[in-house]
Amino acid sequence: MAKMNLLQAINNALDLAMASNDKTVCFGEDVGVFGGVFRATSHLQEKYGRARCFNTPLVEQGIIGFANGLAAQGHVAVAEIQFADYIFPAFDQIVNESAKYRYRSGSLFDVGNLTIRTPYGGGIAGGLYHSQSPEAYFAHTPGLKIVVPRNPYEAKGLLLASIRDPNPVVFFEPKRLYRASVGDVPEEDYELPLGKASVLKEGTDITLLAWGAQMEPLEKAAEMAEKEGISCEIIDLRTIVPWDIETVTNSVLKTGRLVISHEAPLTGGFAGEIAATIQERCFLYLESPIARVTGLDTPFPLALEKEYVPDHLKIFEAIKHSIHF
Amino acid sequence: MPTTKNANSSSIHTPTFIRGDEFHFPIYKVLKQDGTTYRGAVLPKLDQEKALRIYRTMVFTRVLDERMLAAQRQGRLSFYMQSTGEEATVIGSAAALDDADMIMAQYREQGALAYRGFTTDQFMNQLFSNELDYGKGRQMPIHYGSRDLHYMTISSPLATQIPQATGYAYGQKLDGGGHCTITYFGEGAASEGDFHAALNMASVHKVPVIFLCRNNGYAISTPSSEQFAADGIAPRALGYRMHAIRVDGNDILAVYQATLEARKIAVEQNEPVLVEAMSYRLAAHSSSDDPSGYRSKKEEEAWREKDPILRMKLWLQKKKWWSEEEEKNLQESLRREVLETMKKAEKRPPPPLDSLVTDVYDEVPPQLAEQLSKLKAHIRKYPDAYPKSAGGLKHG
Numbered sequence: 001m002a003k004m005n006l007l008q009a010i011n012n013a014l015d016l017a018m019a020s021n022d023k024t025v026c027f028g029e030d031v032g033v034f035g036g037v038f039r040a041t042s043h044l045q046e047k048y049g050r051a052r053c054f055n056t057p058l059v060e061q062g063i064i065g066f067a068n069g070l071a072a073q074g075h076v077a078v079a080e081i082q083f084a085d086y087i088f089p090a091f092d093q094i095v096n097e098s099a100k101y102r103y104r105s106g107s108l109f110d111v112g113n114l115t116i117r118t119p120y121g122g123g124i125a126g127g128l129y130h131s132q133s134p135e136a137y138f139a140h141t142p143g144l145k146i147v148v149p150r151n152p153y154e155a156k157g158l159l160l161a162s163i164r165d166p167n168p169v170v171f172f173e174p175k176r177l178y179r180a181s182v183g184d185v186p187e188e189d190y191e192l193p194l195g196k197a198s199v200l201k202e203g204t205d206i207t208l209l210a211w212g213a214q215m216e217p218l219e220k221a222a223e224m225a226e227k228e229g230i231s232c233e234i235i236d237l238r239t240i241v242p243w244d245i246e247t248v249t250n251s252v253l254k255t256g257r258l259v260i261s262h263e264a265p266l267t268g269g270f271a272g273e274i275a276a277t278i279q280e281r282c283f284l285y286l287e288s289p290i291a292r293v294t295g296l297d298t299p300f301p302l303a304l305e306k307e308y309v310p311d312h313l314k315i316f317e318a319i320k321h322s323i324h325f
Numbered sequence: 326m327p328t329t330k331n332a333n334s335s336s337i338h339t340p341t342f343i344r345g346d347e348f349h350f351p352i353y354k355v356l357k358q359d360g361t362t363y364r365g366a367v368l369p370k371l372d373q374e375k376a377l378r379i380y381r382t383m384v385f386t387r388v389l390d391e392r393m394l395a396a397q398r399q400g401r402l403s404f405y406m407q408s409t410g411e412e413a414t415v416i417g418s419a420a421a422l423d424d425a426d427m428i429m430a431q432y433r434e435q436g437a438l439a440y441r442g443f444t445t446d447q448f449m450n451q452l453f454s455n456e457l458d459y460g461k462g463r464q465m466p467i468h469y470g471s472r473d474l475h476y477m478t479i480s481s482p483l484a485t486q487i488p489q490a491t492g493y494a495y496g497q498k499l500d501g502g503g504h505c506t507i508t509y510f511g512e513g514a515a516s517e518g519d520f521h522a523a524l525n526m527a528s529v530h531k532v533p534v535i536f537l538c539r540n541n542g543y544a545i546s547t548p549s550s551e552q553f554a555a556d557g558i559a560p561r562a563l564g565y566r567m568h569a570i571r572v573d574g575n576d577i578l579a580v581y582q583a584t585l586e587a588r589k590i591a592v593e594q595n596e597p598v599l600v601e602a603m604s605y606r607l608a609a610h611s612s613s614d615d616p617s618g619y620r621s622k623k624e625e626e627a628w629r630e631k632d633p634i635l636r637m638k639l640w641l642q643k644k645k646w647w648s649e650e651e652e653k654n655l656q657e658s659l660r661r662e663v664l665e666t667m668k669k670a671e672k673r674p675p676p677p678l679d680s681l682v683t684d685v686y687d688e689v690p691p692q693l694a695e696q697l698s699k700l701k702a703h704i705r706k707y708p709d710a711y712p713k714s715a716g717g718l719k720h721g
């Protein structure tokens with residue numbers, strides 16, 4: 001075990017992925033000598049050479065197009081998009097190409113070896129263009145897996161699993177936690193399963209569900225609720241697509257209540273998808289409407305970020321509202 | 326009918342490949358570092374008043390950048406970007422335009438905005454995201470904009486403004502008012518697909534737009550040698566059959582004259598022009614960056630010797646248009662002004678809570694109004710947790 005922050009855990013996972021398979025190639029803007037603007041790829045070029053870890057020109061559509069080609073050819077492509085806010089020039093390559101490569105060719109070709117890493121989310125005074133959580137856009141595209149880790153241990157295991165998963169994966173890294181989240185991480189190679197949620201704490205009165213950086217306010221709200229005698233079951237979804245319907249369903253069948261939280265805007269957010277599915281499966285067991293605590297239906301602000309974000313107090317209020325419905 | 330411009334060009338009967346290595350883009354220079362001019366150089370006609378307007382703006386920009394970086398280091402400001410070393414590129418080109426021409430910049434062009442007359446107060450209000458910021462405190466520091474000064478609000482996603490400039494200038498052409506658009510971008514941003522789309526469309530549709538590339542050697546940590554294999558950005562224009570010129574970006578006279586002539590081509594012939602200004606980003610990429618991880622002090626020092634402001638100052642002094650005394654007074658008064666306006670701007674309150682939901686659409690839709698009223702109720706319940714906005718709600 002070693003103490004690592006989330007960045008170090010990601011760096012360590014990339015290191016192991018490159019060491020264990022010499023077909024693994026990491027690239028993106030500033031990832032070479034500099035090791036990425038957040039330093040997630042530190043020392044990889046030094047260790048594995050410029051052919052396997054390098055700066056690309058500044059062109060996201062090029063990065064992902066190149067990555068699709070490289071993956072189709074049989075290499076393991078790990079592409080970094082510097083901020084999730086800048087993934088959109090590559091939207092076509094991801095949505096129309098990465099996601100449909102296997103399907104359209106009848107599995108003659110695929111880009112299962114592709115992983116796209118990108119930092120997402122607020123909390124760094126980043127305003128409109130350094131704060132977005134675009135997971136729902138990609139969740140609407142069959143053919144992609146979407147993974148969001150919450151801490152260093154999870155980040156390492158989920159990233160290694162994503163890189164080795166035979167499907168293209170978009171891996172969203174909670175940049176607010178890059179240095180803030182520190183924990184014990186095994187030094188050896190390990191994977192955590194994709195598509196499996198994780199129950200952080202069992203409870204009987206209400207189920208609280210989130211992923212990535214949003215787990216922090218969720219847990220804080222749960223602590224407040226527990227003090228008022230409300231027993232909370234806390235679930236980290238970990239994988240947005242495919243999401244673990246069974247674990248969430250079983251939890252809600254037990255508690256009868258569900259609060260889902262994400263930083264992205266309400267309308268079209270992934271919480272809506274979860275709510276629809278859970279009410280289908282748990283309708284007669286629900287004690288109150290499924291609640292969503294999310295960002296507003298606006299772009300991500302700057303001066304009023306604190307007001308905008310779905311913080312622990314808003315989640316706490318939603319818990320109480322659900323309990324006293 | 327399929328056409329290429331070379332449809333009538335000579336045929337060859339052995340396969341011959343052309344890479345263009347024999348072609349080198351020359352660089353237009355007028356002013357030497359000691360303030361004298363190259364013999365035979367085409368000099369711009371710059372009167373004293375205009376020259377001093379340019380010079381004062383360059384010094385202002387330098388002072389603003391130094392002071393605001395220091396403020397960021399003191400924790401008073403969340404973020405900043407300096408344009409140190411590139412003042413001549415940005416201000417010299419802006420000065421060659423009509424003040425009503427449109428500017429669509431990347432983010433390191435505060436000098437162009439200052440040249441147009443954006444006040445120190447206006448800069449500060451944006452930097453401190455206060456209630457007087459035109460952008461209503463929504464964007465990070467340095468994302469300025471001014472409708473009055475024909476300066477499009479900055480957008481962080483790179484290169485998006487370049488094809489927009491083509492469209493904007495096409496509209497200007499349709500209106501027939503004799504105006505053009507200039508768009509600024511780094512040599513890094515020029516790798517984006519948007520850059521290529523913009524040039525091609527401008528050339529096909531004969532659009533009065535000036536593409537001004539600030540080739541400052543780096544895109545964050547990525548040196549231009551890893552950005553492109555070719556000889557810079559200017560030669561790309563040839564592939565689109567577009568006028569192009571490469572200019573010494575630290576040479577105020579060359580930048581001014583080149584842009585003046587580029588504007589003439591744009592406005593009189595309705596043809597786009599690409600200007601590549603060769604310079605160097607002397608400061609870090611932004612306040613979040615530390616260049617020691619990717620370049621040497623020695624390299625920086627070599628470029629510091631080519632300081633564009635000093636170069637212009639020496640020229641002004643040779644012309645007896647500027648004295649050390651005036652320099653001292655200017656520096657002092659600008660420092661004072663920047664400091665005083667900063668203190669004022671810092672103290673101003675942030676934009677009101679309602680600004681969270683306005684401008685998403687022309688009107689606030691009912692669903693969003695409901696989200697806002699729920700938020701207000703929540704903040705009233707926990708006023709201590711939202712100190713920026715709770716005060717404004719007590720009476721509302």
Ligand SMILES: Cc1ncc(C[n+]2csc(CCOP(=O)(O)OP(=O)(O)O)c2C)c(N)n1
Nearest residue numbers: 086433481482483511512513514543544545
């Ligand atoms: C589409 C997009 N991708 C990535 C970024 C992150 N980013 C911000 S500035 C920058 C480098 C830009 O370099 P250049 O265009 O050369 O301009 P300079 O900063 O040198 O003035 C990068 C990669 C961004 N803002 N937008």
